[in-house]
Amino acid sequence: MVAERLEGRVVSDAIATRVSERIASLPIAPNLVFVRVGEDPASVSYVRSKSRLAQRVGLRTRTLVLAADTDQGTLEHTIRELNRDDDVDGILVQLPLPAPLDEAPVLVLIDPDKDVDGFHPINVGKLWSGLDGLVPCTPLGILAILDHYGVPLEGARVTVVGRSNLVGKPVAALCLRRHATVTLAHSRTRDLGASVRAADIVIAAVGRAGLVGADMVRPGATVIDVGVSRVDGRIVGDVAPEVWDVAARVTPMPGGTGLVTVAMVIQNTLRAARRRRGWA
Numbered sequence: 001m002v003a004e005r006l007e008g009r010v011v012s013d014a015i016a017t018r019v020s021e022r023i024a025s026l027p028i029a030p031n032l033v034f035v036r037v038g039e040d041p042a043s044v045s046y047v048r049s050k051s052r053l054a055q056r057v058g059l060r061t062r063t064l065v066l067a068a069d070t071d072q073g074t075l076e077h078t079i080r081e082l083n084r085d086d087d088v089d090g091i092l093v094q095l096p097l098p099a100p101l102d103e104a105p106v107l108v109l110i111d112p113d114k115d116v117d118g119f120h121p122i123n124v125g126k127l128w129s130g131l132d133g134l135v136p137c138t139p140l141g142i143l144a145i146l147d148h149y150g151v152p153l154e155g156a157r158v159t160v161v162g163r164s165n166l167v168g169k170p171v172a173a174l175c176l177r178r179h180a181t182v183t184l185a186h187s188r189t190r191d192l193g194a195s196v197r198a199a200d201i202v203i204a205a206v207g208r209a210g211l212v213g214a215d216m217v218r219p220g221a222t223v224i225d226v227g228v229s230r231v232d233g234r235i236v237g238d239v240a241p242e243v244w245d246v247a248a249r250v251t252p253m254p255g256g257t258g259l260v261t262v263a264m265v266i267q268n269t270l271r272a273a274r275r276r277r278g279w280a
């Protein structure tokens, strides 16, 4: 048996169409500002894809590019200015920041109502408390993929591998909110294979090529690959190729979760604008 491909493009296109229709009906297009510090190739590429999709769906958008040697004070001043600008609906600071910049104080500074990444502690707290805040894009994208392909979460055993603030922790919270039974595993989990084998849905978000092997996956499971590694110049995920012979459904890498993450940035910007501007 070869697993069904859960195509990121299909889900991303559906979201983009819905968002662009809503934007067309608004009195003014929501305004999203990207902040990129330095020229890290992955960050340049990520911001470019997000910005292109934002333009395609009719958002107003611009990218502030700061030099790699920008100091903490200048970066924080830039964020304060964007917070103050009432015409800015969304602020996205691309991570990682180059050393020695410190991410945490920057993320805390972003106005939680403009925090389209959902990384501010207020939004993190709202997510875990079941309150209505902005939710990180990759976790939202993972749920959108599962929903699009009809994979039920209620009562499902979900094992998340990786406990990052960007993916592992927030996707665990979202799955819990949807009544899944969640195991949040990581590099020090004893017998990781047993935790992953117990799962109906595996979400691999570590960034170690091929970490999830076929022997770790329950036949018929759904496997979501979030890890991105470069091996011999090729992009590969955390999920080994043999998993496709065991699982029922797998997201490809590339072509899976990354595309849907980008779509969620524009959906979150629409959401932020509606909340801030009091649009229904």
Ligand code: GUN
Residues within 6 Å of the ligand: 092, 093, 094, 095, 096, 117, 137, 138, 166
């Ligand atoms: N770098 C890798 N993933 C992300 C993300 O989702 N948001 C931001 N801001 N930076 C990232």
